[in-house]
Amino acid sequence: MVESKQPVSHGVSVRNLWMAYADAEERGKTRVILEDVSLDIAEREFVCVLGPSGCGKSTLLRIVAGLEKQSLGTVETSSRPSVVFQEHGVFPWLTAAENIAYPLRLRGMPKAERTDRVNELLGMMGLKDFASYYPGQISGGMRQRVSVARALADDGGVLLMDEPFGALDEQTRVSLQQELLRIWEQTSKAVMFITHSVDEALTLADRVLVMSTRPGRIIEEIKIPFGRPRDILALRRDPVYGEITSRLWELLGKHPQGKSAS
Numbered sequence: 001m002v003e004s005k006q007p008v009s010h011g012v013s014v015r016n017l018w019m020a021y022a023d024a025e026e027r028g029k030t031r032v033i034l035e036d037v038s039l040d041i042a043e044r045e046f047v048c049v050l051g052p053s054g055c056g057k058s059t060l061l062r063i064v065a066g067l068e069k070q071s072l073g074t075v076e077t078s079s080r081p082s083v084v085f086q087e088h089g090v091f092p093w094l095t096a097a098e099n100i101a102y103p104l105r106l107r108g109m110p111k112a113e114r115t116d117r118v119n120e121l122l123g124m125m126g127l128k129d130f131a132s133y134y135p136g137q138i139s140g141g142m143r144q145r146v147s148v149a150r151a152l153a154d155d156g157g158v159l160l161m162d163e164p165f166g167a168l169d170e171q172t173r174v175s176l177q178q179e180l181l182r183i184w185e186q187t188s189k190a191v192m193f194i195t196h197s198v199d200e201a202l203t204l205a206d207r208v209l210v211m212s213t214r215p216g217r218i219i220e221e222i223k224i225p226f227g228r229p230r231d232i233l234a235l236r237r238d239p240v241y242g243e244i245t246s247r248l249w250e251l252l253g254k255h256p257q258g259k260s261a262s
Contacts, residue, residue: 010078011158011190012041012064017073019059033059034070035215043078043157044188048201051211052252057194060216061162064192078190079157086163089147090135096146097122097131103154121149124183141172148180152187159184161193165200177203178232185229198248202241203232210251220251 017037023029033056041047051057062068064075065083090099097118104114122128125145135143144164151159165173177200184191195201201208208222222244226235235241 010040010076011043011045012039012078012192013074013076014039014060014064015074017060017063017075018071019056019063019068020071032215034063035217037073037216037218039209039218041158041190041192043190046184046191046193046204046206048193048195048205048208049211050195050198050201050208050248050252051216052213053196055211055213056216057196057211058162061160061192061194064158065160077158081158081160082151082154082156084144084147084151084159084161084164086166089164090143090150092135095132095134096127096138096142099135099146100149100153103150117153121153124152124186125149125179139172141168141176144168144176145179148176148183152183157189159189159191161191163194163196166195166197173200174232180204181228181230181232198245198252199236201248202244203230203235208248210248222248 015038017034018032019034020030020032023031037060039047049057049060059068061083063070064077065081067083090096091102094102100121101114101118104117109117118131119128122131125148127142127145127149130138130142135146138146147164151161165176168176181204193201193204202224205224208224209218210220210222211217212219224244225240226238
């Protein structure tokens with residue numbers, strides 16, 4: 001007797017997605033940003049979308065988040081997404097605690113319950129001593145911790161992250177990558193993480209989807225064989241890490257350039 005397999009439950013499902021805009025420079029022309037993109041991200045899976053600047057990967061995330069409307073194709077998410085952007089992710093007129101509490105207030109969570117949840121997230125992100133500080137009074141790395149904490153407070157089943165550590169120095173970025181892995185292993189949400197960093201993709205992902213230059217297409221999927229939990233420094237000493245790094249750079253070095261539609 002053959003045991004039937006249960007279908008995989010997807011956090012994100014994208015099918016045959018196209019995105020195009022009217023070309024501002026050439027009248028009557030269309031600029032294709034994304035070309036026939038299909039992907040699935042399972043619940044409890046961490047997927048990095050890796051590609052060169054300008055390839056449309058951030059546009060893809062914004063479409064999945066519902067912030068932009070695709071030209072063609074379908075997008076489905078298992079639940080409401082929460083989004084973390086690279087910059088401007090926190091309100092400068094609210095303290096760290098108030099920023100984290102913001103989505104909870106919108107949902108009408110009772111004050112006592114809200115306070116408990118905010119304190120939990122402040123502790124989780126190492127921000128307890130900075131709860132009453134405003135964004136202008138803390139470092140860029142701490143502001144990103146607040147941004148991630150607010151997304152976790154929002155508690156969507158899908159976490160969308162658009163190069164959230166891209167503007168940070170290397171030491172802060174590695175620290176926050178390790179922190180993100182620790183937190184994700186506790187919450188196990190479906191994560192779509194946009195990056196142009198090969199090291200970051202290898203450090204975080206279960207799978208890496210490599211995109212071409214514009215118009216962006218997924219040209220290859222790389223499964224990452226490292227187990228969890230992961231120690232970033234130990235990971236980088238693994239010879240397999242070097243092999244996959246070379247393969248990803250090879251793909252990025254010969255990504256095909258498609259033609260824009262007219």
